Amino acid sequence: MEIQAKFFPECPIQTRDNVKVADVVWISQERYNQVKHEIAYSLAPEICIEVISASNTKKEMLEKMRLYFEAGAKEMWTCDEAGKISFYNQEGNIPQSLLITEFPKNIGVE
DSSP: OOOEEEEEEEEEEETTTTEEEEEEEEHHHHHHHHEEESSBBSSSSEEEEEETTTTTOHHHHHHHHHHHHHTTOEEEEOOTTTEEEEEEEEEEEESOOOOSSOSSBBBOOO
């Protein structure tokens, strides 16, 4: 059974540390139907993606990861400036997405 889902940018997520905005998210239609009328989603999308820039600290990214997982995210991905994707679930770093297994590990232009 194929999951109906969508990617979209700049998603506000209500966390216990106020609202955090994921750069990009992947959300199933089922979960989207639960939160689509909310300004800041009370239930995080299944995948929250952060694009890492020079101004981001490791501490900041670890905190966002913790908050997204507490809010219901299944995975968090980070994308560095070279386009390398790192995948995480609640146990830590994973070699690839468990939800979208065919997603590439690098989206950089060669």
